[in-house]
Amino acid sequence: MCAAAACIFAAAPGLASSAVTAAPAALAADRPLPAASFFQPPAVSAAALSPGGHFLAIREAGPKRQQVSVIDLRDNSRTVAARFADADVGEFRWVNDERLLFTAGNRYAERYSERYAPGLFAVNRDGSGYRQLAARTSRAVRSETATRLLPWHTFMLDDAGAQDSDWVYVADVRHAGAGYGYSARLLKLDTVTGDRQEIDSPPGVARYLLDAQGEPRLGVAGTQGDTGIYYRQPATGKWEVVASFKTFTGSEDSFDPLVFLPNGKLLARANRDNDKSGVYVFDPDARQLLDKRWLALPGRDFEGEFIVGKNGVRGLRYAGDDQGMWWDDAALSAMQKAIDSLLPDTRNLVELPARAATAWVLVQSFSDRQPAVYSVFNTGTGALVRVAESRPAMAPQQMGTQRMVRYKARDGLDIPALLTLPAGQAAQLPLVVLVHGGPAVRGTLWGWNAETQFLASRGYAVLEPEYRGSTGNGYAHYRAGWQQWGLKMQDDIADGASWAVGQGIADGKRICIAGGSYGGYAALMGLVNDPQLFKCGIAWAAVTDIQLLYDGHWRFNANLSKDFQQYGMPTLLGDPVTHAEQFKATSPLQQAARITQPLLLAYGDDDRRVLPVHGERLRKALRAAGNQQVEWIEYEDEEHGWSKPATRVDFWTRVEQFLGRHIGPRQAAPAKE
Incomplete structure (x- = not known):
């Protein structure tokens, strides 16, 4: 492992060319930046490692609109994978190591409104194999291609899934009339051919959770002031109600599903007999939360995102009074310590590849004074390479x-x-x-x-x-x-x-x-x-x-x-x-x-x-x-x-x-x- 002074932002030709220059030193401290520097879209707004960790996708400002580029971490080459002439690339996600799923983001409308209508698209990481999967309008279009498109109200799920094939799960969001909420029809979609399969799902479910194998396992439905939790039996595919409680006021047995573990148990946020919410284990077969509190944050309700591997929880990105990382693994804790020693002035949130086929991990660094900076860290060599800054015009000292x-x-x-x-x-x-x-x-x-x-x-x-x-x-x-x-x-x-x-x-x-x-x-x-x-x-x-x-x-x-x-x-x-x-x-x-x-x-x-x-x-x-x-x-x-x-x-x-x-x-x- 190299010394910190040598490792931090180590030279890497392809990545260095993509790095954004620092804020102008000549800007006087008594001359504040114009409003546009604060409120225009960031230069880079998101980044994600491919499942194997060899590629990094970033959403960045293109010549006119936001685009997604892919950096090959093996040779530092860079390719624009997705861009539109008349729209920004919105959400994006890796389908597998070769393919991306993305939307045409309309920053000018609220999610689920017809004006938002982001469509759904897929492309290979090198820009080939483009296919539109969902429409961007409710207007009838008479063409063979258009009739194969899913409706405009088709959206990605929150969970990425298995990321080991060309198939993904998506939700066709339907509503019962103005003001009456919505439910989602669950579909399995081939991102190469556009073929789809409808998955049997219970009525009124608005949110689905996938299990550790990437299969639909939980549905959350809400109607008439009540929330129902549906569990899909692995053996039969049958949905069963395993919990219900008041939606808006809560009750002693209410909980918020978070993530499935490889053993089939569910981590959920709940209060039980405590004032502050924590994490409990929910047993779907027994239909109950286990009594023992599994995890809690000091002085705060639990808020965080678990990092789950094939053997269980590996770590957590949490938000307490500030934000940070917790690892339940000695090697990963040592990795975090090494990253923090290289970046002592920021909070450094780490993303691991879904399948550890490479030594690279993604690091998002920020502080109260520093907008997000995206880097990659090599766990083998200890090298930290800066990829891009979200707002390069901002000088932290100002x-x-x-x-x-x-x-x-x-x-x-x-x-x-x-x-x-x-x-x-x-x-x-x-x-x-x-x-x-x-x-x-x-x-x-x-x-x-x-x-x-x-x-x-x-x-x-x-x-x-x-x-x-x-x-x-x-x-x-x-x-x-x-x-x-x-x-x-x-x-x-x-x-x-x-x-x-x-x-x-x-x-x-x-x-x-x-x-x-x-x-x-x-x-x-x-x-x-x-x-x-x-x-x-x-x-x-x-x-x-x-x-x-x-x-x-x-x-x-x-x-x-x-x-x-x-x-x-x-x-x-x-x-x-x-x-x-x-x-x-x-x-x-x-x-x-x-x-x-x-x-x-x-x-x-x-x-x-x-x-x-x-x-x-x-x-x-x-x-x-x-x-x-x-x-x-x-x-x-x-x-x-x-x-x-x-x-x-x-x-x-x-x-x-x-x-x-x-x-x-x-x-x-x-x-x-």
Whole structure:
């Protein structure tokens, strides 16, 4: 094994030619990068080793659109395998060592919507053997080729499968009407010929899990507020219900299937008698979770991705307060130690080839200040070769620092939060309280993030609270947020801003609250409840009235499905009859006269999850109440959140200008693009 100084980013002709140059040294620290540097698509956005480990596929920026290139790690040669003239390559996956499955990504639409319609395609790693497998439109096309295509709503499964033949499993996603959720017909598909076989599957299954041999083994169905777990018997192929529980509120016996082990047992995430979720073993034959907790993360609900080999679990990529690797193998632990010694300033996540036919492993390195860098590490020689950087324009020394903090809410509840500080600054800063959407999701993970780093580059501290009702912090923390929109959830956010002032981090006279979706609702309610604390607000795709969520339009892929409306919302948000007065008191629309601060309000005109009517009615009410400090933006052909690069750049440029007018620091103008 060679010395670290000699090994790190060792020369490799083919790989070196693909490496992206470092950020310009001449860029002065007082000249922040333009918004486009943060919000344009990354130069490289994904990488995957072939099953045998001889080839590396990367999704990268091509001359016009994103493409997939393949690097042969044996001789460092490089080939463009897949590209479109009028679309980006979206998801991609190795079918086997010679063939790739991929979609035509439409960054401008939500998954499962007809506008998204990514199609399905396959190609050999050298660019030959191209075949379209699924349509990209619902319009009838009269040709022999078109009639052989699967419908536009055909998608890859989450699991890669065995990766030892030309066949893959895919899901034909069907829905029962607007707002009623969806189910998936399971198909086995030959990626060379386009032949397909329908696999018998139970009704209502929306998610399938493959076993360690790559065969369909589990189905997860949801209807009328209940989740059913179906198990496919290996001997007969018959599906049987092995578990059922409440979908939205959970129960003692509820669990989330994760991955199958080679012995046929299932690893699942569950709470059982614990506040924090952990990993348990589910025995399909006995139809029960085993009592012993198999794995847990300190102080956090379990979140991670297992690496499973032929003999069982080999390792884990986990997300706790930060992110990292755990190995249940001495040789792999030593490998990780060697990689970390070469890259001491980053978290280094490792991907192993499915079948260890080579010494190469893939390493994705990042930190709070460093966007993702992709490298390959040779376990035999100890050589680490840099392949590409996701955002080469970013200079880590100019980025903000990020850490997890915890503060007490006014009722004593511990609230975790991510705090990002501008480079070289730590006191009396203008503060943006950035509220995550959901709300029943975990907040932003530790690591480089475009939004927070953009704000930090402009001189703002950024606080991202994991208020009650967020997931990831235990069941009690999640449960404490039920029916607390605009109430204790809102107090948690305000208490975070007050904490930052008390710590000397924030200037109490320069605080703005911002967020999208539920985060936009919280931003608006922050202006209603705490006008002395928040000097301005920024809300996009924002809910402005809970009653409108009950009354609004629904579509099949929305999180707010009819099932959720009937079986989840009354418990989690409140009942429209029982809680009518509470809904009125916690409605930014109904309380519009109390919003007197400057407000930036933005929506996509094709958002079907939070309809633009939420914003239109609030805008009208604010005008009627006399607030003349409302900046309104409606983006054409945008859905729930900003998918177009041009929209992201425009929106965050407007955010920068808005903050500069109301709480911003004086600083040098951004560098020119």
